[in-house]
Amino acid sequence: MSIKTNKTTIALGVILVVVLLGVVFFFLTRPPAQPTQQPTTPPAATTRPKLVIWGRATFTPPQMYWVEKKVREWADKNNVDVEITWLAVADIGKKLIAAVEAGNPPDVVINGHPVAIFAEKGLLVPIDDVVKKLNESDIYELKLKQCSWGGHYYCISTMFEATWLHVRWDIVEKANAQDLFPLKTLDDFYIAAKRLHQVEPGVYGVGLPLGLNGYDTWWTFLHFWGGYGGGMLTERSVKGVIMDKEPYREALKKAFEIERKIWTEGLTPPDSDQWVDVSNNNAFIQGKIAMTMNPASIYYALMTQNPKLAAVTKLFLLPVSVDCGDESVFIFKTTKYPELAKDLVYYLFADKEDYRKGFCEASALYALPIFKSQMAVISKDWKAGKYPQFGEDPANALDKIKFMETAAFPLGERTTVSETFREGFTWNEMIQRAVIKGENFDTVIDTYAQKLRDEVKRVYGG
Helix, strand or coil: CCHHHHHHHHHHHHHHHHHHHHHHHHHHHCCCCCCCCCCCCCCCCCCCCEEEEEEECCCCHHHHHHHHHHHHHHHHHHCCEEEEEEECHHHHHHHHHHHHHCCCCCCEEEEECCCHHHHCCCCECCCHHHHHHCCHHHECHHHHHHCEECCEECCEECCECECEEEEEHHHHHHCCCHHHCCCCCCHHHHHHHHHHCCCCCCCECCECCCCCCCHHHHHHHHHHHHHCCCCCECCCCHHHECCCCCCHHHHHHHHHHHHHHHHHCCCCCCCHHHCCCCHHHHHHHCCCECEEEECCHHHHHHHHHCHHHHCCEEEECCCCEEECCCCEEEEECCCCCHHHHHHHHHHHHHCHHHHHHHHHHHHCCCCECCEHHHHHHHHHHHHCCCCCCECCCHHHHHHHEEEECCEECECCEECHHHHHHHHCCHHHHHHHHHHHCCCCHHHHHHHHHHHHHHHHHHHHCC
16 A cells, blocks of 8 residues: 555545544534424313301211211212311301401301391392202291291201200109109299209209300290290381280299299209300219200210210100200302302202211200101101100100290291390390399399390381
């Protein structure tokens, strides 16, 4: 090979190396390629409807468990978000009123109160169609009346909360007082308290709620005020106020008198004038009193807290029974989803057997069903011996109910006025002045009759 050829070969090799180095340098230093942008479709909206729900806590937890289960079942089936907040018995009324005034009420209220205060202002969604779907004829007339205004239904009561006389039967037997029960007259309540008082040292004859800040003071007194023939309001007008007119005045004075005798004779614990709603429950459970008026929530608590006492406790109806079941389900008009809210209300009650078992029977019949068909089942079971704690057929309770806690009587309907006086403990003030302080009965009646007229005039006009 010639020198010329070698030189040519070397030159070509150098050129090739330079070219290769240039190519490598180019690929190493160029900016990375950007991915090709493909047109995309905007993602579909994922916001689901949401219902804000307030519930009134109950004295028997299984009821709340059942409501939670039903609400979340419904929400899953309907692709809806739910937010449930449970409020204490003493708080829900005040907080609902404050929320409405602030313009921010919940969508749905379950087991709550008050109702008339909102319904009479046109703030609630009518639910006539829901009531009809549930078979209106299967709902007790008393419960329908509690939820109707101006020809429409605005709520569904969650239960009958009948009042029972819880009685220590072991003390009754020691006092040889079996003949008193069930009580024949309201006067027998005082007689029974005397007969059972101090049969066991330190055990008072009765636990009578007389505190200023508890609903129990009011509805306990209602047994006597209404039971003796008293009256509050006959119509939504000033002329409908009858509490200071005869014979209603005399009946109210009789109610004051029986409670005052129990108080002044020391038949109820000395701190009864400070009691709140749970106080008489605790006094009975702790064995401090021989009897007390209360829905069956006391017996439910006894089963777990004091089973020995539960075994010697019997429940009887008073001659006149009061329904404390003002707890209701209702919908505020401010909701964005009224049809969804109504569907939820229907779902809660549509399976009536599940409602009876999960809400009523699971509470040891603290709740009695609003449906005639389900009450018939409970009555049949009682006759077969299923509920030995009840000295009477629970179905009889509904026949004996003459008054409802937040309804104006004898009108028989919930009103803004009766709910306001109850929520504000105005009636408790009246009771304490007559029973605890011993003020002149006529003076007390005149004072609160005028307060009632003023409130009626404010709400309904002259």
